[in-house]
Amino acid sequence: MLNRFSRFPLPALMVAGLLTAVSCGTTYELPDTGGAYSDEAARLFAEARQSPPPKTLSRSAAEARFARVEPRVMRAGRETCLRLKTGVNCNVDIAIDREMDERNAYFTYQNGQPIIRISLPLIQDTGSDDEVAFVLAHEYGHLIGRHVEKQQQQVLAGALIGGALAGIVGDSSDAVGIGMGVGASAGGIVYSQSYELESDTLGTRIAYDAGYDPVEGAKFFARSEAARGSGGGYSIWGTHPPDRRRVATVLATKAQIDGQVGLRNAN
16 A cells, blocks of 8 residues: 655655754743833843943952852752753752853753853953843753753754755765755754743843842843954854844843743743
């Protein structure tokens, strides 16, 4: 008996299935950022762009700022993570990356342990405890949103899609290899903006629960700064591109907090 899909080449069927697999969206709904939130975000964004940069902190003052902020964000982040029953290890190791020269922060896993690292130059460049709190809380959001795992799934699926497409065109091993390389690149970036906005949503709630002002903290991302530092590496404005929608997301999430509206799972 003939299968009704038999007229399609097998690689084409693989691509159809993988396209579904690669579409890993956000775990939680993003707030509506239109209307007044968009207008206010435009005003705050322009204000942050026009304001002079804050005075650079000394190393000792930056260390003291981190020491004040880190325990409160870690406690609030862990409580949020446990309350949402994410299934991930909520015990994050947060520390200063003393080998990083660029102003940046990141979340990743190290030997299976979730870690958040922030560079001392970034802390020195902050204008308030609110800004450090929001940066750390934003990175905690990447854990709760399971963005590392989802990104890995997208890269793998993208690589497989690229290989399958090359297989449809021809069965040359070189073509398949090239296809997988292209697919890996495309799959790895397809949801990056959604993930950043989800981390902003979660980070707003964590920073607020830690006792900080997330709106003031988010202004740090709105500054007009170079994507790369003097050493050639990416700064936080290169890995976390600033735009008005991010500020609007923070404003809308803060309004939800004020209205006692909790997080909703995405459909």
